Amino acid sequence: MLSLQGTVQKSEMGAGTWALVASTGETYEIHRGAPQELLQNGLKVQVEGTVRQDVMTMAMIGPVLEVKRFEVIS
């Protein structure tokens, strides 16, 4: 399980793609099916999840992060 802090951003790569830009700089692609409350541009969150090594996407913006839990910071 991965725990990281970051900002949710709407991605320019393909319709309906959302990114989590971690405070350390890496960009993760938020796996489809994440709760709507998470998918808000600019939302700062603390997230727990796993990187899906078995999933590939058309957006290709970074590792695919399946969010298990999240907490809004601001």
Place this chain on the structure above:
Amino acid sequence: MKRLLLAALLGIGLLLALANAPNLGAQGTYDSIALDFQETLTDAQIQQQVEAIAQRYHVTPQLNSAFSAADHLYVVSGNARLLKLLRHSDLRQSTESIDPNYIYQAFEIPNDPDYSKQWNLRAINMEAAWHQTKGSGVTVAIIDTGVTVVPDLKDTSFVPGYDFVNDSTDASDDNGHGTHIAGTIAQSTNNNFGVAGIAYEASLMPLKVLSQSGGGTVTDIAEAIRFAADHGAGVINISLGGGGDAAVMQEAIAYAHDKGVVIVAAAGNGNSNAAAFPSRYPNVIAVAALDASGVRAPYSNFGAGVDIAAPGGVIDGENAAGGILQHTIDDETGEPVFRAFQGTSMAAPHVAAVAALIESVGIKDPDTVTAILQQSARPVPDDALNHYGAGQLDADAAVKLAQQDHLDVKDFLRWLRDSGYLNLRFWVDGGAVALLPKLGMVLGSYLLAWLLRRYVPVLSLSLGAGLIAGSSGLFPLRGFYIFDLPQFPFRVLGSSIPELGGAIGGSAALNPLFASVLIPFMLVALLLGHPQWKWVAIGSCLGVAVCLAVSAIGSPQVLWLGSGAIARSYLLVNALLCFGLAKLGAQAS
């Protein structure tokens, strides 16, 4: 010995000149010869000459057209051999000229009304390439969200595909991504509707592995690759990526490659320093994306694993003109719509379609197709971070190279790659170093040491270390990458002292603080008292002197000073100072 060194330097200079000389043999094609008889000859005299030619060479010269009689302009069918014979015969006296009747070729400009918006097709030189082939006889598999036959794909030929997401033989698109890629490869062209595609006479095989939301599993993708290889695809386009190394994927790629399939994949859109899976696998061509000006798109991955670059477009807010325009479906309504997309997803199908063009002129071996794509690409100079791989895709140059009789495929590179040049732990960018200037710097610094042989131990290890550090650095390391790790440590190790200033940022311009007498001076000042290290310091002075002199002559690009006379003089003055410093230091000890 001195002569030998001078001869070696001369040899390098000659090689450099030859390597940079334009291809003088490259000319137009012709299958007839134009004979322009002198104006002063009478019709009877000309008739006599014509009959003589007919008798001697078994060809009959004819007036070029009904308007040629006054000008005495005749054509005769023939090749280079006949041209030579005619030019060396006594016909020369009675003609003004005997020349090849070159064939002028018109460019193929499609009649699709929105073709003018497809900057990307002109960027890869499509109009000249279409004149030679349109991809007929080749099948391109599209492993994506499926393909829907929108109106501008109506004249495009399809072979049966498969939907691995819903396990169905109907591989229609429910997202728009796959249909867009199908358009780039083989949009119905010259149909007076919409836009054009690259290999529009090729057949498409739609394979759906991504769901409507744009994600899919490694197992479905691997199965789709095997399906394509088993059902006659010559090229596979994979505009998707992510995840990690998976044995099923690696085996599927090896299987398809062994069956003679060219596999092209998008490098990824994370703006990160390594191509994503599956594009980074050996035997997969990883494609980075370019914007409309031919520069790397800001999202495109680069560095380790990137093989070539092609237009991927950049959409700036509401302005979609910089994107790649094709006919696809709306992801919400499913209705056909002309839409511009951006991404390495859009760049990969440019390369896949040109691979299909290469196959359609008869090259089937995937390694040869890859070599042709890379050799014909327009190289981008000073690509220290490997943004572009072999360079920018050029369809016309690729098809022309594929049609040459003797293909100069780099067997050596193939051997290197198959034995570790390219694997999943490390990767080597073959184009990172301009080899000849570097060798010139190393040899030149030894030549300088030889000139000072009264004072310096030419063959000592410490002097050698200084010469290498000052002139070239451990330059083979410059193109060395370990996947997913920063590359700058290798760039630093692979740089000479003058190049260190730009090594971390990957800039080709020399930093004037580093490219000067400053560091050699500090080294000499610090180390002159030491019996061994002083030779490192003196060696570095000589090495830097040669590096600066070669740069001053070859590529005088200096930060803040430009690349003109000021930069040149700065480098030369510092080179002389370095040499003087070395001589003083050597004499003092």
